[in-house]
Amino acid sequence: MEKVNLNLRLLKIDKRKGCFLLLSIFSLLNLSAQTALYNSGNLRIHEEAQLGFHTNLINDAAFDENLGLAGFYGNPTLSISGAFAPIFNDLEIANEGGVQLNTSLNVLNNTNFIIGDFISSKNNAQTHFNFLQDAFYVGDSDLSKIDGYALLTNQQNFTFPVGDASFVRPLSINSESPNLLVKCAYFFENPNNPSAFPGFNTDLKPRSIETISTLEFWRLEGSIPSTVTLSWNSRSSIGGFANDINEVTVVGWNKIANRWLSIGNTLTTGDLDNGLVSSEVFLPNDYEIITLGSLAVPEEILMLDNYLLTPNNDGINDVLVIEELELSPNNTIQIYDRNGLKVFELNNYTDEFNGFSNIDNLVINREQGLPRGVYFYLINMIDLGLNYQGFLVIER
Template sequence: MRNLFFISFLILSLGLQAQTALYNSGNIRIHEEGQIGFHTNLINDASFDQNVGLAGFYGNNAITVSGAFMPIFYDIEFFNDNGVYLNTSMALTNDANFVGGDVITPRNLLDIYLNFLQNGDYFSVSDITKVDGYAAITDKQFFSFPVGNAQQIRPLILNSEAVNTLSKCAYFFEDPNNPTTFATSFNTSRKTRDVDVVSTTEFWHLTGNVPSTITISWNQNSNISRLTDAAYKVGIAGWSKVGNQWVDLGSVAQGGDLTDGFVSSEVFVPDDYAAITLASLAIPTEVVSLDNYYLTPNNDGLNDALVIPELEQSPNNHVRIFDRFGLKVFDKVNYTNEFRGYSNTGNVVVGEKNGLPAGVYFYLVTLDDLGTEYQGFLYLRR
């Protein structure tokens, strides 16, 4: 960290003392193992895309990135509690470390976003550090968009049938009947017969032309109890651009209760829908719950593995475990007590070798021999 601050000071002291921004008109490049720290605004009016080191955005004052050219960094670190504001898009080719503060984009300008390129990823996002506005992906098939608003992270997990050339996503904590940044409203009273009640609390905007499924979650701020009295009825609805109404996008995988949970959609094309949100659906059957489980994988012989006695009645089974946002972290057909707090899906990037972080997870169990499905909570402690 000291090196980053020192380098930043050198750059500012070489002729930029009286200015409030670092102005790039060319000839800046971060070489391998190189590091640069920005403590002031960046105006990028030249190519700044051959970087292989680390760029950090630090300080106590908000930083603005603007200019005619999109800067493309290798590794990025965000540690500014007052935020990094993008007035032009910014991209990364490797990792973004969200230490503190949001990356903020104008929601009324769809062409400004933080773009995760083919090998770009992130870690450490939370309610206090995320993308407040639009995040995007290029040349990716699976991604969890780290989006939210100023108060909370509300990710959307995208799983496409092919690679997306470009897909963008933003979260809106507002009533879709009166959106602040769209030219039209999404009337929640206009819906197909299989959609019961549409959320007036929040929605997402997702673009992309590849058939995909999505997973979104809810929390106590989502007010799910206003939609339904049973969590198993929660599904996903999309505002059809053709029909100008909310339609059912499905409820394929689902878990949780009226306070916290997640749901996954059926396959659809994101560009066919102007908004996506949670809704109660006309679902006739209830998913039965098993017990909630407590797991402490510390090799003391107690609760080291997830053991579900009911699986003895159905050797042909399928066990899936999801985090609180609906990201699948474990998947096993014909489960026989293999889960010991480690992911086997490849979706978890940070700390995967050290096991999943402590917290609440949801499990979904399908008993093929009995033709039934169960769900419940799993509490993981380390």
């Protein structure tokens, strides 16, 4: 690729002529090789000026005092590369081949999607299209969108115009406060074996989730509690795992539980071919990826038994196993003796109680384990909104 080092300052380019300035220069140079505009520090778009790119941009210096409009036009794929991420005021794309981002791109004001995608590698989340604090966009469609990572800076509510080469698959986020940074990308891939991440086994799920999509997912990074709205289209094949849109829910791979959990479906609209589903409030950074799933038919009555514990290391009833807690990884358990003394307490219980107290109180002979007898338990399934109580017998 041949670099064209203009090393110039653009002063109030006339709207009718500004878009043709670069083309005129390239034409005069009579270049036969593929060309690129190389910015080494003197390039600026002034207020009301327009700059049209019909060639690649190599940006190796600050390009951040722009007030006019920059556009990427033509048919062949263009690229943006270099050591510095350019900052445009207004931006538009009307290039069928799209613009490949090899370095990030920032926009202060409006982006006009006409035709063509802004494309970046989904294996590299550090290269992205960044909507700055007051940025917005118009015109996103299947023909023009962000095929890669989109970044949002200092905004509270936003719809990411993300997708893949074929479809725009937006994700809307509504946060409890402005996000310092929140990042999103869409993947038309099976979450069991994605290209950019380790696999997320869709069989690792609670019984409250019937099915998890194996066709697509979104990656969302953010540190503010938020709700999201996901879309689906005919390619999502919702009818393959849901009979009714009210069964559709947002699910995510939880980093702590290391399994899929339901994030809720507070609102669903549309039909099985096209629709939207909104989640409950969650923290995006708690989840590796999110996607669409379906809810299992709820059990009519969920009952917890009285339990027998015989902690003698024979492999039978040595620990307290409550299978129903698979439905509610976000839970608490408290165990009391017959005198009302708390002897055990744990959040997110998964078979840890083996007859020993974990409470700093007046338990006698603590190192020998709790004495045989009848105990009383309280369980709160937080994510299901259910509370249970019952008895536990320890035999030694």
